[in-house]
Amino acid sequence: MDEEKRISKTDYIYGMHPVMEAIKAQKTIDKVLVQSDLKGPNITELRRLLKDHKISSQNLPLGRLNHLYKKNHQGVVALLSPIEFQPYEEVLNKVYEEGRTPLFLILDRVSDVGNFGAICRSAECLGVDHIIIPVKGSAQINDEAIKRSSGALLNISVSRERDLAEVCQKLAASGLQLIGCSEKGEKNIYEVKYELPLAIVMGSERDGINSTIVKELNDMVQIPMSGKTDSLNVAASTAIILSEISRQRGGF
Structure with missing residues (x-):
């Protein structure tokens, strides 16, 4: 827009x-x-x-x-902005205090509002506690984003940070495993266990996950495919890995 x-x-x-x-x-x-x-x-x-x-x-x-x-x-x-941004540290502390296993989602420069809205909808439906986006390079959170998320953006907390690599370091220090999902991943998403506190990292539609963030990851996974197309878009990929995490954690 x-x-x-x-x-x-x-x-x-x-x-x-x-x-x-x-x-x-x-x-x-x-x-x-x-x-x-x-x-x-x-x-x-x-x-x-x-x-x-x-x-x-x-x-x-x-x-x-x-x-x-x-x-x-x-x-x-x-x-x-139509939503109030929330500090991710406060959300993480609350999740731990409630005795739950954190599931955070980091979106590295997902700029298309349609993809961003669809991701937020999947995240809210599949148990993500919090979404972290960068100050620059992310889709703007406006009426269109809320519409594309079917209102899910009004029901999930979001924070906006300048340095996602630094955020990853702080999350790791707080006990979270950091897993990136990309076609460059060496492991199949179905070969990994997701029971521990976790932050999933998804990269931009064009460039994938920034190299400064990749250095902070514990693992990089990929979604197995059998067709001729070499990749899924970021919204579809996010929905698939979040669905597997929810399945393993007993969400369905």
């Missing part, structure tokens, strides 16, 4: 100071559109706030911003 359609369907805040105050007030912001050639102390402060609060931004020329938004935006428009 292009920015023009997203603006028309998304709540937003405009203006330099209102946007900065919204960030400081911890409003859940999906993305901030910034005029490309803005300079000065205010834009420096805005970019610092965006970094500190893990909010993605996109630079646009003034003409494009004016086309998207007719009011006095001062070169800054914040698109509000």
Whole structure:
């Protein structure tokens, strides 16, 4: 979906100071559109706030911003997210406190909103406790994403992080096994046991799992196939491996 359609369907805040105050007030912001050639102390402060609060931004020329938004935006428009992001550490602690075995899903730059929505639907249906996405490179969480997930995004917790490799390190230190699913995997998904605390990592449609994340994995698995097509899309692959995990854990 292009920015023009997203603006028309998304709540937003405009203006330099209102946007900065919204960030400081911890409003859940999906993305901030910034005029490309803005300079000065205010834009420096805005970019610092965006970094500190893990909010993605996109630079646009003034003409494009004016086309998207007719009011006095001062070169800054914040698109509000329809969901509240949650710290993955808090979710993990809660799962452990409840005596359950964690199942986290890390999506490395899954950018297609259709795939992203379908994955979230499968995750919610098949027992995933939490989804982790990167600040940059992921599909935007907007009305379209919620629609594509059939509303599942409203029923599963999500966090947004700058460094997924660092997240993997912290999850490993908290007792989770990290397993990537890719056509490059050496093991069959049905040869692996999934009873331990677990984070499944799925890569982008184009590039797969980033090499910095691969280094943190305990295992890499693949889905066996017998047809002539050499791979499944990321949404189908995620549904298959989550289904196997649910089966092994007694979900059905």
